[in-house]
Amino acid sequence: MEVRFRDVDPFDCWIWLRFAHPPGQGERNYVEAVFDSWFVLGKLGGFNAENLQTHEAGVELSWMAYEADEAERALPALMHNLTSFSYQAEWARCWVDLGTSDAIALDVLINALSQLDRDVVEIVELVIGGQNDDWPLDDQEDSMFALD
Numbered sequence: 274m275e276v277r278f279r280d281v282d283p284f285d286c287w288i289w290l291r292f293a294h295p296p297g298q299g300e301r302n303y304v305e306a307v308f309d310s311w312f313v314l315g316k317l318g319g320f321n322a323e324n325l326q327t328h329e330a331g332v333e334l335s336w337m338a339y340e341a342d343e344a345e346r347a348l349p350a351l352m353h354n355l356t357s358f359s360y361q362a363e364w365a366r367c368w369v370d371l372g373t374s375d376a377i378a379l380d381v382l383i384n385a386l387s388q389l390d391r392d393v394v395e396i397v398e399l400v401i402g403g404q405n406d407d408w409p410l411d412d413q414e415d416s417m418f419a420l421d
Contacts, residue, residue: 279403315352320378
């Protein structure tokens with residue numbers, strides 16, 4: 274799976290997937306479950322790079338002292354919105370407002386989609402941001418910063 278980044282606006286970000294063939298309903302269900310799970314974690318503040326205590330502790334986690342006060346001092350890092358998927362031939366897309374979540378959210382998504390590519394459905398390309406010339410973008414009414 275090739276991963277490409279185009280112009281990324283965290284508050285108005287399209288994510289595109291190109292499959293080896295048009296995905297069937299079962300494959301679509303897997304892809305959408307990955308994105309739904311990813312979004313729920315983001316909505317609950319799971320992608321907050323300001324509080325990565327276990328990651329920073331390294332390999333030895335036994336008897337680690339987790340600092341709840343340190344976690345409480347971290348600024349919120351919350352995703353705001355995710356639309357349903359749209360499909361067109363071998364392409365799929367969705368729109369996300371990443372809000373104040375940190376870029377680790379994209380790493381987690383890329384890791385999950387890489388495994389999905391190996392185990393379930395062949396994803397040729399993951400494109401984050403920008404637009405495809407042959408599939409015009411819709412205005413996002415759900416954007417917190419929509420210009421009306």
